[in-house]
Each structure stands twice: as structure tokens, then as C-alpha cells.
Amino acid sequence: MLNKKVHRYLMSTQNGYTAKLIKFCPNFRSLRLTWTAYAPKSAGMEEFVDEYLPVIRENNPQIRYFLERSHKDWDPWIIGEYEWIRNRKRQVVSKTKDQILALIEEMAIGGDYRSGQKRRVQTRLPRGQELWDTETMGHDVFKVYSKWKADPEDPDAITVETHPHFVHRKMS
Structure with a gap:
């Protein structure tokens, strides 16, 4: 018993x-x-x-x-x-x-116990939400060039450096 x-x-x-x-x-x-x-x-x-x-x-x-x-x-x-x-x-x-x-x-904990690159839920942003540094080489994609030179600069304007999802990619 x-x-x-x-x-x-x-x-x-x-x-x-x-x-x-x-x-x-x-x-x-x-x-x-x-x-x-x-x-x-x-x-x-x-x-x-x-x-x-x-x-x-x-x-x-x-x-x-x-x-x-x-x-x-x-x-x-x-x-x-x-x-x-x-x-x-x-x-x-x-x-x-x-x-x-x-x-x-x-x-x-994020999707799966097992190890592997494709097992866990991806924390990286979708491609359409990222802004890569290779896309902005030599120019600021958010800068609006006005015909009127006397227009004041907008202090709240977003720039490449202040973009919340700006990603630096390694050039290989």
C-alpha cells in the first residue's frame, strides 16, 4: 500500500x-x-x-x-x-x-524551447517598417526641399537619425 x-x-x-x-x-x-x-x-x-x-x-x-x-x-x-x-x-x-x-x-519566453534560428518568434521589425542606412546614403529621405527659401525649419520634423526604427547594416 x-x-x-x-x-x-x-x-x-x-x-x-x-x-x-x-x-x-x-x-x-x-x-x-x-x-x-x-x-x-x-x-x-x-x-x-x-x-x-x-x-x-x-x-x-x-x-x-x-x-x-x-x-x-x-x-x-x-x-x-x-x-x-x-x-x-x-x-x-x-x-x-x-x-x-x-x-x-x-x-x-518567446515561442519555443528548442534552439534554432527559425524556432522563436522573430523580434526584428518587418522589412517595411525598417529604415536601413544603405537606403539613405548621401541624402535624407525625410527632408522636404521647399521652393520658398524663406520657409522656417520644422523643429519636430523627423530625420534619418531620429527615426525610431533606423537600422545600421553591415556592408559585406
Whole structure:
């Protein structure tokens, strides 16, 4: 009898304490949880929402949370939305609350535990939002040359150097 209790204790998951330690990365914007009410494949998601989500929400008030609970039969999903409309989706059919917590923890650090260049959510800006120094060689793309020489300079005018997404690229 004693061996069964020890065995059950040793085989139980031990990551429940990490819910209060989760801090989302700076480019994480919102967390969307979808599941079917009272469905066996969504039981882990309902337990997660009851037990771990309040702790995560308390420690991360800057994140928007969307909880979509339906009576239509669909698979439960976790969708993490990052800035610049980047996202990660994970299907959590028949997963336990602790497995779902591990997936949320993975999204919180930036998308994926595994190493590799394409694994994590890209923090670099989309190409249309960047201004490269090679595009502005020899001229200021924001300078407006007026026909009237007596026009005063605008003190709030943006320049290449003050552009918020100015990127210096290495010439190779």
C-alpha cells in the first residue's frame, strides 16, 4: 500500500509552481484560449483555466486574455499573439493542465524551447517598417526641399537619425 502512494507521488507532475513565476517576454501581446465546454478532450483546459490562469493573470496584467468557451464541438487551442501580428498556435486536445502550463511557459519566453534560428518568434521589425542606412546614403529621405527659401525649419520634423526604427547594416 505504501509503495503505491510513493509511486503515485513520484509520477505526478511537479511544474505547478511555475505558474506564479511566468513572466511574458516584452513582445508578447495577448493569449487566446479556446475550448469546448464539458468535453472530455477539453477537460485539461478547463482545469488549467480554473487553477493556473488566475495566477498567471495576476502576475502579468499587461497581457490581454481572451477566453472562448463554446458548446460547439471543436478542438481546444492556445494562441499566443506577439507584436507585428506574429503568433504561435498549439493544439491541446486531451492534454492535462500541467502540459498546457508547459506550453504557456514556452510561449512566454518567446515561442519555443528548442534552439534554432527559425524556432522563436522573430523580434526584428518587418522589412517595411525598417529604415536601413544603405537606403539613405548621401541624402535624407525625410527632408522636404521647399521652393520658398524663406520657409522656417520644422523643429519636430523627423530625420534619418531620429527615426525610431533606423537600422545600421553591415556592408559585406
